[in-house]
Amino acid sequence: MSKETIQSLIDRYIDVSFSVTKKEESLMTEQLGSEITQDQHYILRYIYRVGSCTSTKLAEEFEVKKSAITAIINRLWEKGFIKRTRDEMDRRVVYLTLTEQGEIFYQKIEEKINCFVELFMSKFEQSEMEQFIDTYEKLNQVLIEIKDKQ
Amino acid sequence: MSKETIQSLIDRYIDVSFSVTKKEESLMTEQLGSEITQDQHYILRYIYRVGSCTSTKLAEEFEVKKSAITAIINRLWEKGFIKRTRDEMDRRVVYLTLTEQGEIFYQKIEEKINCFVELFMSKFEQSEMEQFIDTYEKLNQVLIEIKDKQ
DNA sequence: AGAGATAGTTAAACTGTTTAACAATTAATG
DNA sequence: CATTAATTGTTAAACAGTTTAACTATCTCT
Known part of the structure; x- marks a missing residue:
């Protein structure tokens, strides 16, 4: 080349x-909409999918410090979307789950996001989009390897 | 489907x-490194490539308000990377250019970024990467159309 | 029992962002 | 020409997200 x-x-x-x-x-x-930010949405999405998790797990997953997670969770908690539950076995641990209100809200925005992604995907041949996402995922793996080597 | x-x-x-x-x-x-942030890098990159531009142009290009540009430019100016020159014909306008120090600095980081991008690209067949970028650029066009329709 | 590790929070500082108000200047219009 | 519009860029206040450093509470391990 x-x-x-x-x-x-x-x-x-x-x-x-x-x-x-x-x-x-x-x-x-x-x-x-104005109710929630991009980052808050991704946190909500993650918790919705796994059901329940800790701040430490979120910090690892999103590659930020735990205090950054605390800030975002606080904002979601103020909106009534997040429930904090102390582990009775290990009282340092706090489990984060969505409240019923949080679940309903998330499902509503998930549908909107899906529609939006579907809208632009529909402009492509399925095969082209599949190939694109395949390479995109391969790229993700490559980046993981590069990070690990450091 | x-x-x-x-x-x-x-x-x-x-x-x-x-x-x-x-x-x-x-x-x-x-x-x-610690000298500059991601956003500052992209602003530097843009000005380096076009040679000279205004805050208004940057705000349009980066799709943020002008005051956000002022903030970033101020930080780059404090580092000695940016020069502000008033247009003598239209004294509202301020032209932004890189100082010599700014150019040297940008060239240095551009090389590092290039090496990094080349590193992960080298893990792919050229044809796959070309196809990927083609679709990526098509996606960019689709998103522009979606934005325009609103 | 005491030292060290771990989970989460708090506070301070910073970057990037928007909104709203402003000053300076130019363009348009009667 | 004088006044009103619009434009360019800045400032100030407020907010979200981030890191660092210090701290509390709890658990683990000798």
Whole structure:
């Protein structure tokens, strides 16, 4: 592969990944409305899917410090979406779950997000989108390997 | 396309785009060092490429309000990377350019970022990466159309 | 029993963001 | 020409998310 080709691919990748991330964020923020932010949505999504988890787990999963999680959970808790339950066996641990209100709210926004993602996916042939996501997932694996090597 | 297939693609897309964005951000932040943030890097990159531009232009390009640009530019200015020049014809306008120090600094980090992107790209066949970026750019266009329709 | 590890919180500081108000300047209109 | 509009950029206040460092409470391990 020539040096120019590589450089061109690198530049295209940096440009397009930045642009798409930016636009998706702004369009998804519209779907979410003013009640909740992007980051809060991802936290809600995670807890909804696993049912219950701890701050430590969230911090690992989202690759941020625990105090960052505390801040987000506090905001979700103030909105009435999150329940905190102390583990009676190990009283240091706090389990985080969605309240009923939190579940209902999440399901509502999940549907909106799904519609939005489906909308832009429908502009592609299924095979092209499958190939795209396959490579995207492979890229994710590559990045995990790079991180591990450090 | 069956409903399950679509839903599976949607879920995979949301998961992988979130994960990759997160990992790239954290790995790129490492390359950038403590001197500069991700957003500051993208602003620097933009000005480096166009040579000179205004706050209004940056605000449009990055899809944020002008006051957000002022904040970032102030930080880059404090570091000595940015020069502000008033237009003598239209004295409302301020042209932003890189100082010599800013150019040298940008070139240094650009090389690091290039190495990093090249590193993970080298794990793919060229044809696969080209196909991936093609679809990625198509996705960018689709998102632009969706935004315009609103 | 005491030392060290772990889970979570709090407080301070910083970056990036929006909204709203503002100053300076230019453009448009009667 | 004078006044009103619009535009450019800044400032200030408020908020979300982040890190670092200190702290409390609890558990683990000799």
